[in-house]
Amino acid sequence: MQNKSNFKxxxxxxVIITAVALSLTLAFWNLFSTVAQxxxxxxxxxxxxxxxxxxxxxxxxxxxxxxxxxSKPNVAPKRNQQRAPQPITKTRSSK
Amino acid sequence: xxxxxxxxAMGCHMFAALDSPEEHSLPxxxxxxxxxxxxxxxxxxxxxxxxxxxxxSAGIPIQVSETLWDVLQVALESERLSFGLVTPAILDxxxxxxxxxxxxxxxxxSSYLRMDRCASMGFGDEVFxxxxxxxxxxxxxxxxxxxxxxxxxAADQAARKLSxxxxxxxxxxxxxxxxxxxxxxxxxxxxITDPFDSEANLEILIIEQGGVATSGRDYRRWQRDGMWxxxxxxxxxxxxxxxxxxxxxxxxxxxxxxxMAAKVALISGSEAGLAWIESNPVxxxxxxxxxxxRVYSERISDYxxx
Numbered sequence: 001m002q003n004k005s006n007f008k009x010x011x012x013x014x015v016i017i018t019a020v021a022l023s024l025t026l027a028f029w030n031l032f033s034t035v036a037q038x039x040x041x042x043x044x045x046x047x048x049x050x051x052x053x054x055x056x057x058x059x060x061x062x063x064x065x066x067x068x069x070x071s072k073p074n075v076a077p078k079r080n081q082q083r084a085p086q087p088i089t090k091t092r093s094s095k
Numbered sequence: 096x097x098x099x100x101x102x103x104a105m106g107c108h109m110f111a112a113l114d115s116p117e118e119h120s121l122p123x124x125x126x127x128x129x130x131x132x133x134x135x136x137x138x139x140x141x142x143x144x145x146x147x148x149x150x151x152s153a154g155i156p157i158q159v160s161e162t163l164w165d166v167l168q169v170a171l172e173s174e175r176l177s178f179g180l181v182t183p184a185i186l187d188x189x190x191x192x193x194x195x196x197x198x199x200x201x202x203x204x205s206s207y208l209r210m211d212r213c214a215s216m217g218f219g220d221e222v223f224x225x226x227x228x229x230x231x232x233x234x235x236x237x238x239x240x241x242x243x244x245x246x247x248x249a250a251d252q253a254a255r256k257l258s259x260x261x262x263x264x265x266x267x268x269x270x271x272x273x274x275x276x277x278x279x280x281x282x283x284x285x286x287i288t289d290p291f292d293s294e295a296n297l298e299i300l301i302i303e304q305g306g307v308a309t310s311g312r313d314y315r316r317w318q319r320d321g322m323w324x325x326x327x328x329x330x331x332x333x334x335x336x337x338x339x340x341x342x343x344x345x346x347x348x349x350x351x352x353x354x355m356a357a358k359v360a361l362i363s364g365s366e367a368g369l370a371w372i373e374s375n376p377v378x379x380x381x382x383x384x385x386x387x388x389r390v391y392s393e394r395i396s397d398y399x400x401x
Contacts, residue, residue, distance in 0.1 A: 085299065088099075089283075090269075091266070091270075091285055091287055091288065091307050091309045092269045092293070093290070093311025094268045094270075094326075
C-alpha cells in the first residue's frame, strides 16, 4: 500500500514539473517574440494583383493587421447616382 | 437638349450627338458630308480616292490635300509615339493577310487573291515631306493604309467642328471623340462592349473630354487557308499580331492617341501593353483577354462608373 502511495506522489511531482516547464517555455517565448517583432505596417497597403501574402505566425504581441488584396482599382461612385446611366453610345472594335 | 444622328461611313457605323440648348439638327446634318469628303480622300478601297492615287504614285513627289497632309502628320506622330508599332505602311501586309477589299465584301467571299509581295514596313524615316508645298514622296514599294488613324482623326475633327454649336460626341466605328462635358456638367456615359456578347456592356465610362477607342480582333477577322486572320498588323512580323489580348480600350486626350494606344496594347500583349499604358500618365485602359479575363490600368478608376 505504501509503495502504491509513493508512486502516486512521484506522478504528481512529474506533472507539476512538466506544467512549470511548459509555463516557463511559453513565458520566455512570448517575451522574446515580442521584442524581435517588427511593427506591422498600417499604411501603404497598395492594391496588388498578387493573391499570395507573406504569412507570419506570431505568438504574443498585437494581432496581425488584415491586408486586403484587390485586382480592380477602387472606384468612387460618380455623383451619388444609384442606377447605372444609360450609355449614349458604345466603344468597340471597328464595326 | 441632345440631338443625335446615326449614319454609315468609312465602312463603319457612325454616331454623332450635339448638346445644345434648343433643337439644333442643322449642324448634325452636315456631319455625313464631312465624312464623305474625308473618305473620298483617305479610303484605300476607292479607286478614285486621293490615297489610292497617292499609293499608285510611290517614288514620285505629289502635292496632297490638306486632309491627306493632316492625317499623314498624325500617322507620323503615332508611329513615333508607338515606337513603330502603329504605322500606316502596312497595306501590303494587310493585303497579304487577305484584307484586300472592304470588310463587307470580304465576309461575302471565300477565296482571296494571294499577293506575293513582301510587306513593306517603316514610314517616318523613309517618306519625303515638304511642309511649305504639302508635297509628299513615298519610297518605291511603300503603300499606306490609314485605317483606324483616319477614323480617329475624323472623329476628332467632327467633334471639334460641332463644338461651335455645343458640346459634341462623335463615334466613328467605336473611336469616340468628346469635345467637352454635357450642359448639365456631367460627363458622357459610354459603354464598353463585351466582345463575347455585343449587346452587353462590360463597363460604363464617364468621360468629360478627350477620346476613347477600342482596338480588337473580335470582329474584323476572316479565314484564309484555314487560319484565322485579323486586321491588326504587327509591323515587326508583317502579319496579324499574335497576342493574348482580344480587345483593348484606351482613354486619352484625343481619339487619335486613344486609337494608337489601344493598338499598341493589343499588339504588345497584356503584360507589356498594360505596363505601357501605366507608364504614360495621360492614358487609362482596360484589356479583355482571350479567356474573358479583364485587366484594368490604375487610372481607369477616374472614368469608371460604379
